[in-house]
Amino acid sequence: MNAPSVQAASLGSESQGSAVRAASEESLLQRLNGLRDARVVVTGGGGLVGSRVVALARRAGAAVTVLDRFDAYPGDVRELFGLDRLGAEAVAGDICDRETVRGVVKGADYVIHAAAYADVAACTRHPDVAFEANVRGTETVLEEIAASEVRRLVFISSAAVYGNGDPGVTGPQVFREDQPLVPVSVYANTKLWAEHQARLMLAAPDRPEFTVLRYFSVYGDPQIPKPGSHSWMVAWMSMHAHLGLPIHLNGGGVQVRDLVHVDDIAAATVLALVEEKAAGQIINVGTGKPTSVRDVADLIAPHYPGSRQIVTPLPEGDPLGGYAATERMRELLRFTPRIDVREGVERYVRWLKANPQAVPEWLRATAADRSA
Template sequence: MEKLTGGKAESPRETWLLTGGAGYIGAHVAESLAGAGKRVVVVDDLSTGLASRVPAGAELVTCSVLDTEQLTDVMRRFQVDGVIHLAAKKAVDESVSQPLHYYHQNVRGTASVLEAMSSAGVRRLVFSSSAAVYGVPPAGPVTESTPTAPINPYGATKLICEWLVRDAAPALDLSWISLRYFNVAGAGRPDLGDPGATNLLQLTLQALTRGARPQVFGQSHPTPDGTCIRDYIHVADLADAHLAAVRQLDRPDSPELHDVYNVGCGRGASVLEVLRTVQRVTGIRRPYEIAPARPVDPPDVVADPARIQAELGWSAKHDLDSMVSSAWAAWQHAAVVTVSAGTGSHP
């Protein structure tokens, strides 16, 4: 059964529904929209999200995106003007071991959102995609026209969802924007940190605070220091990219918009650069451990953000130091909360 916080209110000019809005990225997007004066309705099954992350004043409906009937009812009830679809499974390793689960959750979930939008007459969509759709791109900055060739089920589901949105749009009279995120990091506030430990920054913080050596997968890549280079984007900047997409879809002169944008800084940081920054910010210094290189790791993946800068007026504001400092503050906050709760270890 759905759980509603707050009653039905007079609908303002714009109401945006966020699937997965109680998650790490979703909570930041919800904050950004609310701060811009949008009415926010969050739909989240709370399997990984937290109700406490939903900003004050936003509505929370506990619901799975797979429940098309309930989604349709929510869109009608709150007179939704547009949808930001963030809800998805996103762990690459898990997608390899559970591909059917990922296809069901991500692809079927997106189809359900589109079906609900069609039934409720909602015509604007921002879709949460990923740089994983590019797989191992050729050398040089990654543009939106770089060939897509995902190398894992997670990336494949995101690309298929993009195709699904693109193909459904003419039939549903849908305007849409797909945002391909690069490596998301940092926190807008200490209480909105990334609860997972699957990316380099979180894994490094975990290792250093637990007395272990951070792992580096290979040091013979064709890069200046031999380690992989990635484009890291602060989650607060990513949230503002969603707001820029919403504003673009709101424009009266773009009623049939359909576009794909990379969301990255346009500059890369190597694994060793990230490790050095983490050690400097935290003050915890331990030698790293070289592990065998993973054959599926491309040496250098950096976004070309020129298109989103030119067309949506968005650009990243935070640097690597800011990402690491905010992630460290969030890590410390979570540790204090965990100790206070009596579990004795970081979540």
Template sequence: MSERTVVVTGAAGFIGRWVVSELLDRGVTIRGLDDFSNGSRENIAEFDDERFSIVDGDVRDRTVVESLFDDEVDACIHLAAEIDVQESLDDPMDHFQTNVVGTQNVLEACREQETRLGLVGTCMVYDMLNAGEGIDEDHPVKPASPYAGSKLASENMAESYYHGYDLPVTILRPFNTYGPFQKTGMAGGVVSIFVDRDLDDRTLKIFGDGTQTRDLLYATDCARFIVDATFSDDTVGEVINAGTGEEISINDLADLVATEGTDIEHVEHHHPQSEVQRLQCDPSKARDLLGWTPEVSLQEGVDRLRTWMRNGEP
């Protein structure tokens, strides 16, 4: 892959910086885009590499998006998005503009240059009822928030470009990703929030009864999946999940993270209408098409995250 050039939108975000890291490890040249509303310059500070450049710009600005594309670009990995469920309920227009209009701008730039696209979606688009032994790609969709609705709309637009223009598009749905560089506030992931609070000797707060489950995927495994799937000819036109295939309740996760002296408390849910009761991925399609399987166990991932939060070393 050392001869390739890739556009990465949302390159300074949590997952974006891990995708950039994975691409640099493979010798790829990267043209990044981020408006730093969710991402951070600290996330990419270590990438002092002539193969990585980043534009401070908004994916909603079509001119900025198009400026990153030319006939040297081999692929685009589109990660730029608004991702906060509660904010989407409070202000759905922001999520529509970034997630739908922004994706349309990326699709047009890809179409004009005939550039393959890896569109990173979300498992939150699925109907979480009757999930059975794991959610596969044929499971019904039922977005429960404007965030999920806007992400599903962006996937539908991408699929239309695949069918209508023969654009090589792959839709990627990682499950709950966690790891270093993830935010630890309300917009962050539960693992990062719990580990941060445990290190500060603060109470781990569980929304609701804690029986809700998550399929927790470590950041490096997620990035490897995104890069592999984007460049595979076998995945073009496909929707592909990525997860461990194992679920853990929030109660059990809190017990795993909490060290001696850390309290655990159940509190009222701040957005119960969009709570997901059960999330468990069926990752068999990614395994069959890509030979991809997660490498980092939950215990190892939590340990790595704790070490990074203490020492700043991912």
């Protein structure tokens, strides 16, 4: 009997992987059964993470309203997120507009507050804009939720609040929810303020419940980098290699990140709405595994033979980083991320090669200028 071909084995492996993912999805939806016919509001639901959260909440049977300014990305990028195809109500508005916030919160069972000026570099350049969106806007959302019948708020924070962690520790370090926090960027400062404000405003017994999620480094298709940003390194590096541009290793690439796929981020976020033990808690959402910037470049490089890496300066406000302590996530959300960084990077590169038109025009122009 002939041995099975490599292609057949690969197809069999892919088939098994699809079956496992389908079973995992079914199990997740069973746990989210309490959202059926509930009304969920997602501020900032028009972006990569928000659209994935909306998609999962809709699959769980929730009626979803998205509040977003829809100006963070051009229309062709927003189309990639597929929000228009999810059956959610979309409200174009600003979280600083009290009447708009009050209107979408009225009658809601749950709120996920993800709207923010979320680019670290942009917040550093424009702290006034960061304050307006991340502080004043969040205060408006919190005040309206405090006066509402909402059952629970899930506030989206960031691992940026940890800064560089304990200066006495050398090498990769684990970030724990109860450790001292020393932010090193404007963005992180605004997120930490919002965490404290959510606790101050919602911790009373007669107020809606709240849960704070600290996202670690989110990635996954169809993530698109923004000009002047140093966030979203999987997308940045992959697109540079795709265009024949050098892969930048900011600060030599020694910074550590805990890369967590957007599908896992969405699952943890929606679970935080319904898991009883998550009420009143701050929870890391990460894999618990450190990955350096250079490691990511080395995972991308084999997909683009001939790609090269160059060392570039460390941007202002870019932390040396660390990785998540995941005990609370596993206990309180009963969740463990399923997609490791190797699989996630392969998924992104495969998507990019299948959708080369997703590379933004401004980045194509950079490549054209350098080849001229």
